[in-house]
Amino acid sequence: MPASKDAYPHLFSPLQIRNKRLKNRIMSTGHDTSMPTDNLVNEQLVAYHKARAEGGAGLIILQVAGVHESARYTSHVLMATDDDCIAGYRRIADICHANGTVVFSQIFHPGREIMESSDGPLAVAYSASATPNERFHVMPRTLDQKMIDEIVAGYGEAARRLEAAGIDGVEIVASHGYLPSQFLNPRINRRTDQYNGDIADRLRFMDEIIEAVRARTSENFVVGMRISADERDADGLTEEESLQAAQRLQDRLDYVHIVAGTSATLGGAIHIVPPMAVEAAYLANEAARFKSKLSIALFVTGRINAPQEAELILARGQADVCGMTRALICDPQMPNKTSSGEADDVRACIACNQACIGHFHKGFPISCIQRPETGRELRYGVVTAAQVKKQVMVIGGGPAGMKAAATAAQRGHDVSLYEATSQLGGQVLLAQLLPRRSEFGGASTNLQRELELANVKVFKNTRVTAQIINEAKPDAVVFATGAKPYTPCYEAGGDLQVVNAWQILRNEVKVGRSVVVVDWRCDWIGPGIAEILTRAGHNVQLAVNGLNVGEILPLYVRDNMVGEMHKLKIAVTTYARLYGCDDSTVYMQHTASGEPIIFENIDTLVLCTGHESIDDLADQLDDSIAIHRAGDCLAPRSAEEAIYEGMKVGWAI
Known part of the structure; x- marks a missing residue:
């Protein structure tokens, strides 16, 4: 029998945080989705979080909510600066609660970490001091007391609005070199007033934020803090400084959530969303050191991509909750599958960063190369049965062909997939051979499992000709024959x-x-x-x-x-x-x-x-056969386009 949640006793044990009970220790952490419109929750964002709540996540922490007009670090950031935000947050809260999921929201000010303009001209950035940012090349303006007071009050008012919307708690973002960290860091904070000096003075800004949030919310409202255990930069916060801050603040917090890195430098920013070159669950030992020094719950996030990794961290007592955000982007049903004994069917994240943070940095809604349905839940969230069952031939067993075949079969078609070589995977088999890219092979492994679950008939070592297709007379053919290296003229x-x-x-x-x-x-x-x-x-x-x-x-x-x-x-x-x-x-x-x-x-x-398409069969087919193309056969690009187009073709047949 497959291992059920009994094989993950720590991962699926409940946890009490103030008066909120997490049904499991799986957390979707705060991450920008690029989905909001007019800086408010919209239908797309509601559908996105609904999928993760229905998938069984114990805790969802919503993306950052700006607490002051100067907090607009992107054009699509959520803002909690007036009561117009309440209705949208209430919709997410209601959906999460209906599925037994606890929901918090991050509250946020980036300080000098302003990455783009909201409407063309660059905004004025503010920080503890006029210490420049290296990554975005921003020279901030030093905050005066009046504006500090406004921002502190903004944290409290944002928390009030979120509680009014039914959100269960807030996470104060002091991680990744954002504004609270800029006050705490003695190499950035060069003030000469009461906000600088020893650590107690440098924590004054954070003390005031916590006080404002507690004053504006009820006794039952959860308040946590996210902080980088180490900012991974010569001028960033050290582990000792972050731990000392957490120890001093813990009496007024319900949990501490550790991550790594800083937005301020290129090297430090890698840890905001660490790629597959970074070891899985790489912050477990740092989490253990924090947990041993704290008396409140400790959350950890950092490339925890599989339930097995999370279970081990929890079993060792290194943390109380595991952030598994990209794992849930890749497979929202991961908690349900794992708890019901279907862990082998979980689509594992490969940390390629292409369609999640990669889309965000381009200003597009996030998705996943392996699961293009993510971020597109309103269109592709629920597979619908085809009105007429068809015989479908898919030619090519790379990512495009496999996704097309699996999707078409899920919709009820009779699907056969033909691959000319002995292995499925196409160019994924080559991509995984590049340095520190071995996990990319998981894209093929996961798609092959989708084929099995969808009962697609697979024929390897079978080179299909036009004659074979014409004799089979399928209702539809999907060409996913890929590409070959291109040799330019020189x-x-x-x-x-x-x-x-x-x-x-x-x-x-x-x-x-x-x-x-x-x-x-x-x-x-x-x-x-x-x-x-x-x-x-x-x-x-x-x-x-x-x-x-x-x-x-x-x-x-x-x-x-x-x-x-x-x-x-x-x-x-x-x-x-x-x-x-x-x-x-x-x-x-x-x-x-x-x-x-x-x-x-x-x-x-x-x-x-680069590459050039292989597409030499379509012109030889009977006119009665419907032809579709996907991936490099259509135009050479990446695995993301191949899988996305494979899905769309599967829906179109």
Whole structure:
């Protein structure tokens, strides 16, 4: 029999926080969704949280709510600065409570961490002192006493409104270098008044916030604090400073929630949403140190992607509640599946960051590359049965084909999937071979499980021809035949070895000592190939056809990758367009100046120059067969587009 919640006794044990009882220790932490309109809760955001409440989460902490007009750090932040916010929050509270889920909201002021304008011109940023931010290059204005008093009052009024809406508590955000942290940090706070000095003085701002929140809410209202255990930056808060602050404040708090990192620097910001290169559950030991020094509940968040990881943290007594936000973005039903003995069916987060935080940084509603239904619950939240059952052939077993097949089968169609090779997965099988990207293979594993659960008939080692399709006479064919490496036009002379990234990853070639890697796409592939070859002892130079390495990648993935490349001393040339090569020289052109860039004494040129579609069967099919395309077959892009289009095709048939 599958293991039920009895196999997770700590994860599914209740926890009392003041007068609120969590049914389990699984928490969806506060995370910006980019969904609000007019800075208020809307239908999309309600549907998003409804899915996680129905999925069994014990606690949902809503994204930050601005407490003062100067807290608008993005154009789509939720604001709790007037009573207009109450109705929307009440809808979320009612839905959570109907599903037995406790719901808190973060209350927030970013201080100097203003990442964008709300309407074009940059806003004035405020902080404890006029100490500049490195990541956003913001020079803040020092808060005067009048504005400090306004902001403190704003925290209290925001909490009052949230309680009036039925929200069960608030989490004061002092993490990631935001305003309370800016007062606490002696390397940022350079004031000469009562808000600076020893730690008691630097905590005065936080003391006043807690006092204001407690004064404006009832005895039963939960008040917690989120703080970075260590900001992972030379000028950031240290673990000792954060722990000392938590100890001093705990008598007036109901819990402390630890994370890591700071928004203020590129290296520190990686920990806001740590990518797959960061070890799973990596803050467990820091959580244990905090818990041993505190007498109140301790929450921890940091790449806890699987129920097994959370159970272990809880069993060891390292924390009381585990933040599993991306796990719930990837599979909102994770708690229910785990408690009912279906943990093997949980779609595991791979921490790729593409459609969750990656969408946020582009200003789009968050989603998940593995579960494109996330963020689109109003359209795709509930699978609807097809009106007419059809025979469907899916050609290609990569991400697009698997998602199309699974979705069509879930809707009641009779689906067969054909893969020309011995393995399903397509380019995922190559992507997982790149440095620190092994978890990406989970995208294929999870999709294969979806195929099994949907009873899709799978045929491997089967290369489909037009004749086979015409003889089978299916009602619909989905082409998901993928792509192959693209070779651009360039002046090639002499006998310099030229290979592509796929050949390197498949160990099909032996390259020379001195290598130039040409990176047209500005994604993971070129830097990954450069790192592989460097670690193998080659002298590698990376030539990027863009402004910087990883230009199109999610920011925290890019910055982690660039940091590793710097440690390896890989030389990078940007603004580089491939022009030609001869026996031992690679010629490139600067894309802004048009001037030549020359690499001499080169043994091997590696092309990471994108892909071209494989789509050569459709024109040969009977006109009566409906044709659909998804993924790289339609146009070469990433796994996100492939899976999303596969889902849409499955809905369209």
